[in-house]
Amino acid sequence: MSIAVIYGGTRPDGNTETLTKESVQGLEVEEIHLKDYFIEPIVDQRHTSEGFQEVKDDYNALIDRILKHDVIIFSTPIYWYSMTGRMKNFVDRWSQTLRDPKYTDFKDQLSRKEAYVIAVGGDQPLMKGLPMIQQFHYIFDFIGLPFAGYIIGEGNKPGDILQDQKALIAAEQLRKKLKEVIS
Amino acid sequence: MSIAVIYGGTRPDGNTETLTKESVQGLEVEEIHLKDYFIEPIVDQRHTSEGFQEVKDDYNALIDRILKHDVIIFSTPIYWYSMTGRMKNFVDRWSQTLRDPKYTDFKDQLSRKEAYVIAVGGDQPLMKGLPMIQQFHYIFDFIGLPFAGYIIGEGNKPGDILQDQKALIAAEQLRKKLKEVIS
Amino acid sequence: MSIAVIYGGTRPDGNTETLTKESVQGLEVEEIHLKDYFIEPIVDQRHTSEGFQEVKDDYNALIDRILKHDVIIFSTPIYWYSMTGRMKNFVDRWSQTLRDPKYTDFKDQLSRKEAYVIAVGGDQPLMKGLPMIQQFHYIFDFIGLPFAGYIIGEGNKPGDILQDQKALIAAEQLRKKLKEVIS
Amino acid sequence: MSIAVIYGGTRPDGNTETLTKESVQGLEVEEIHLKDYFIEPIVDQRHTSEGFQEVKDDYNALIDRILKHDVIIFSTPIYWYSMTGRMKNFVDRWSQTLRDPKYTDFKDQLSRKEAYVIAVGGDQPLMKGLPMIQQFHYIFDFIGLPFAGYIIGEGNKPGDILQDQKALIAAEQLRKKLKEVIS
Numbered sequence: 001m002s003i004a005v006i007y008g009g010t011r012p013d014g015n016t017e018t019l020t021k022e023s024v025q026g027l028e029v030e031e032i033h034l035k036d037y038f039i040e041p042i043v044d045q046r047h048t049s050e051g052f053q054e055v056k057d058d059y060n061a062l063i064d065r066i067l068k069h070d071v072i073i074f075s076t077p078i079y080w081y082s083m084t085g086r087m088k089n090f091v092d093r094w095s096q097t098l099r100d101p102k103y104t105d106f107k108d109q110l111s112r113k114e115a116y117v118i119a120v121g122g123d124q125p126l127m128k129g130l131p132m133i134q135q136f137h138y139i140f141d142f143i144g145l146p147f148a149g150y151i152i153g154e155g156n157k158p159g160d161i162l163q164d165q166k167a168l169i170a171a172e173q174l175r176k177k178l179k180e181v182i183s
Numbered sequence: 184m185s186i187a188v189i190y191g192g193t194r195p196d197g198n199t200e201t202l203t204k205e206s207v208q209g210l211e212v213e214e215i216h217l218k219d220y221f222i223e224p225i226v227d228q229r230h231t232s233e234g235f236q237e238v239k240d241d242y243n244a245l246i247d248r249i250l251k252h253d254v255i256i257f258s259t260p261i262y263w264y265s266m267t268g269r270m271k272n273f274v275d276r277w278s279q280t281l282r283d284p285k286y287t288d289f290k291d292q293l294s295r296k297e298a299y300v301i302a303v304g305g306d307q308p309l310m311k312g313l314p315m316i317q318q319f320h321y322i323f324d325f326i327g328l329p330f331a332g333y334i335i336g337e338g339n340k341p342g343d344i345l346q347d348q349k350a351l352i353a354a355e356q357l358r359k360k361l362k363e364v365i366s
Numbered sequence: 367m368s369i370a371v372i373y374g375g376t377r378p379d380g381n382t383e384t385l386t387k388e389s390v391q392g393l394e395v396e397e398i399h400l401k402d403y404f405i406e407p408i409v410d411q412r413h414t415s416e417g418f419q420e421v422k423d424d425y426n427a428l429i430d431r432i433l434k435h436d437v438i439i440f441s442t443p444i445y446w447y448s449m450t451g452r453m454k455n456f457v458d459r460w461s462q463t464l465r466d467p468k469y470t471d472f473k474d475q476l477s478r479k480e481a482y483v484i485a486v487g488g489d490q491p492l493m494k495g496l497p498m499i500q501q502f503h504y505i506f507d508f509i510g511l512p513f514a515g516y517i518i519g520e521g522n523k524p525g526d527i528l529q530d531q532k533a534l535i536a537a538e539q540l541r542k543k544l545k546e547v548i549s
Numbered sequence: 550m551s552i553a554v555i556y557g558g559t560r561p562d563g564n565t566e567t568l569t570k571e572s573v574q575g576l577e578v579e580e581i582h583l584k585d586y587f588i589e590p591i592v593d594q595r596h597t598s599e600g601f602q603e604v605k606d607d608y609n610a611l612i613d614r615i616l617k618h619d620v621i622i623f624s625t626p627i628y629w630y631s632m633t634g635r636m637k638n639f640v641d642r643w644s645q646t647l648r649d650p651k652y653t654d655f656k657d658q659l660s661r662k663e664a665y666v667i668a669v670g671g672d673q674p675l676m677k678g679l680p681m682i683q684q685f686h687y688i689f690d691f692i693g694l695p696f697a698g699y700i701i702g703e704g705n706k707p708g709d710i711l712q713d714q715k716a717l718i719a720a721e722q723l724r725k726k727l728k729e730v731i732s
Contacts, residue, residue: 010226035224041269043193043218044260047340077227081321082265085275086224089268127686127696128321130679131314134500137676138264138311147676149715157230166698166722173715310503310513313496317683320493330493332532349515349539356532376592401592407584407635409559410626413706443593447687448631451638452590458634494687497680504630504677523596 001182002028004069006062008076008087010035015120015161019153020075022171023118027178030069032062034086042092052096059093060102067109071116071178072145074136078121082132094143107144114148115140116174120167122156149174184365185211187252189245191259191270193218198303198344202336203258205354206301210361213252215245217269225275235279242276243285250292254299254361255328257319261304265315277326290327297331298323299357303350305339332357367548368394370435372428374442374453376401381486381527385519386441388537389484393544396435398428400452408458418462425459426468433475437482437544438511440502444487444518448498460509473510480514481506482540486533488522515540550731551577553618555611557625557636559584564669564710568702569624571720572667576727579618581611583635591641601645608642609651616658620665620727621694623685627670631681643692656693663697664689665723669716671705698723 003024009016037058045052066072076083083091097103117136121129129152140147151174153167154160161167186207192199220241228235249255259266266274280286300319304312312335323330334357336350337343344350369390375382403424411418432438442449449457463469483502487495495518506513517540519533520526527533552573558565586607594601615621625632632640646652666685670678678701689696700723702716703709710716 010224011230014227035226041193041218041267041272042262044197047194079225079275079278080271080325081318082271084224085268085272088263088265088271089224092262092268095262123321123325126698127683130683131317131321134314134676134679135264138306138314142263142306149675166719169718169722170715173718309515310500313500317493317496332492349536352535352539353532356535376590377596380593401590407559407633407638408628409584410563413560445591445641445644446637446691447684448637450590451634451641454629454631454637455590455634458628461628489687489691497683497687500680501630504672504680508629508672 001071002030002069003071003073003178003182004066005029005031005073005075006066006087006090007031007033007035008074008084011158013158014077015153015155015158016075016077016118019120019151019161019167019171020073020118022168023151023174024073024178025175027175027182030065032065034090037062039086039089039093041089042096044095046095046099052099055096059090062090063097063103070113071181072113073116073118075118078119078125078129078132081121081123081128082135083119091139110143110145114146116148117150118153118171119150120153120155120161122154125152125154184254185213185252186254186256186361187249188212188214188256188258189249189270189273190214190216190218191257191267191273193269194341196341197260198336198338198341199258199260199301202303202334202344202350202354203256203301205351206334206357207256207361208358210358210365213248215248217273220245222269222272222276224272225279227278229278229282235282238279242273245273246280246286253296254364255296256299256301258301261302261308261312261315264304264311265318266302274322293326293328297329299331300333301336301354302333303336303338303344305337308335308337367437368396368435369437369439369544369548370432371395371397371439371441372432372453372456373397373399373401374440374450374456377524379524380443381519381521381524382441382443382484385486385517385527385533385537386439386484388534389517389540390439390544391541393541393548396431398431400456403428405452405455405459407455408462410461412461412465418465421462425456428456429463429469436479437547438479439482439484441484444485444491444495444498447487447489447494448501449485457505476509476511480512482514483516484519484537485516486519486521486527488520491518491520550620551579551618552620552622552727553615554578554580554622554624555615555636555639556580556582556584557623557633557639560707562707563626564702564704564707565624565626565667568669568700568710568716568720569622569667571717572700572723573622573727574724576724576731579614581614583639586611588635588638588642590638591645593644595644595648601648604645608639611639612646612652619662620730621662622665622667624667627668627674627678627681630670630672630677631684632668640688659692659694663695665697666699667702667720668699669702669704669710671703674701674703
């Protein structure tokens with residue numbers, strides 16, 4: 001039992017990363033920082049005669065790494081009330097994977113995992129971050145990935161998150177829960 | 184009085200583009216297809232000692248073009264219940280522009296324009312597209328750009344949108360409204 | 367083929383009623399003004415040993431009338447960003463009907479009808495009314511009633527809605543659609 | 550410094566009440582169970598020549614009691630993805646109070662208090678309860694009452710909430726926070 005964390009942010013030691021590390025400390029985790037990889041935005045070829053063309057970038061390798069784990073954590077700062085564009089580009093590409101003959105069991109594999117969202121924002125995230133949570137809900141529903149929970153934290157400057165007691169306690173609870181699942 | 188359209192999709196003659204063209208037909212429009220430009224995802228340097236570093240890509244040139252117009256239409260297919268990653272990356276960069284000494288009047292300029300959203304999706308967009316509209320609402324509120332309206336259409340295959348009478352009529356109404364504003 | 371309209375408002379010739387009448391003009395309609403009936407708020411007896419007790423009020427008679435029709439229109443002014451308390455009390459009672467031996471086929475009957483929502487509000491209803499639409503979506507999903515569409519209008523003073531061209535055109539389109547369904 | 554709790558539910562020892570009592574245990578609290586009072590649904594007389602007419606029910610007495618406190622907790626089971634009809638009818642009446650010469654400082658008084666929402670639901674409340682939270686956000690924003698936080702719990706049968714560790718810990722945190730504020 002192991003965990004993949006997909007980071008959508010860019011700051012070293014950003015608030016979202018800090019909160020996420022609190023949540024997975026001491027557990028078996030593979031961390032993927034999307035900023036370190038090259039991922040093309042999707043080109044919608046669902047209805048072209050040839051269908052989707054293979055893309056030469058890091059996307060498939062990341063999917064392969066993620067699929068090895070049992071828990072997937074989407075860790076994203078809230079930029080403009082939603083996940084980062086980087087993370088959105090990653091998710092958008094799922095439309096291609098769903099039609100990729102190399103990944104015919106993509107949905108089936110995801111259905112046996114569970115997903116968490118950890119997100120930190122600066123402008124009333126517990127209110128204005130809710131449409132993003134609803135979108136993750138729709139996304140995971142469509143792809144058949146059980147949505148097991150989320151943590152929303154508040155912060156702007158690096159380190160701010162350490163003042164958000166509620167988020168820190170939620171991270172601690174999540175860690176306990178993940179620990180039980182894993183052991 | 185003129186209109187900038189920012190396209191977030193990738194398909195030639197996609198449903199969203201078709202619906203948007205219905206909305207602006209015969210009017211003075213500058214069309215910007217984000218897929219034709221190179222835009223880096225934001226690197227959050229809000230709190231670094233040097234602040235944001237200049238990025239060598241097409242972003243600023245696009246901002247300059249958009250700022251010349253009075254109406255901005257955000258035209259995006261609904262990918263995974265939200266705007267496309269391409270468009271999100273474009274919006275994310277506004278955080279940089281807000282702190283860019285070359286754009287000190289960015290918010291002020293936007294406050295004298297008005298924005299529309301035109302979006303087409305395939306999975307109950309009139310329901311499951313609503314969190315995206317709420318996000319645009321928060322986004323425009325934050326940046327001070329008046330949100331003048333939106334059209335949500337339904338379609339998957341190219342051409343589907345031509346069956347969505349409701350969306351087509353809304354596009355026609357929008358065109359009339361824009362025409363009045365412009366003349 | 368016929369239509370039941372459930373009105374949640376209280377004003378004679380209120381904006382929501384006006385918009386609704388535009389939508390059903392000339393069609394076979396049974397109008398139910400909740401304000402003219404006595405409906406007890408639900409008492410949650412789902413888990414008491416005796417279960418729900420019969421309530422002596424007008425609720426069941428209204429359900430019987432509604433179930434005779436093929437289309438149900440929920441017509442509510444937007445009070446405080448949601449349906450009126452009166453309409454909410456009516457909906458809340460469905461939890462009782464779902465367990466009422468006299469209505470064992472309640473969900474089954476509803477599944478063969480279709481629902482519309484018509485709502486008018488005064489404070490940015492096209493934005494701030496969206497959580498209400500999402501709730502109707504969840505409500506209709508749970509009860510198995512197909513959600514066929516909605517119209518959101520803007521207005522405060524009686525008569526304001528006649529200035530909302532977009533809502534009026536949507537009402538006209540809905541009327542045409544209903545007419546086709548009925549004939 | 551003291552707390553008013555407004556209960557919208559009907560079950561003795563229901564899940565929402567249990568979670569709320571955890572949150573305020575040992576603190577100075579005045580509890581108001583809406584089910585024990587008679588509150589008329591609002592009749593919208595905002596634009597009649599006479600304006601709102603006095604209503605003979607328990608509403609004003611409850612408002613008077615609530616206004617004495619510094620913290621207001623809205624404690625409602627989630628019925629059909631929203632607050633109960635009873636609580637909605639109570640909130641709807643604020644439109645009258647806002648125009649009542651006896652309450653000219655209603656908004657002003659509320660602006661110096663803070664509000665919390667505690668809600669328990671049975672159908673994915675952490676996802677499907679979010680539109681309700683957004684509505685409370687809009688409601689409190691409009692009335693000028695600072696929205697200090699919310700807890701969403703999960704449960705159906707009485708006692709279920711005691712299995713929701715996350716909600717219980719959130720209640721404990723809220724109690725600590727309220728205790729600090731009060732002392």
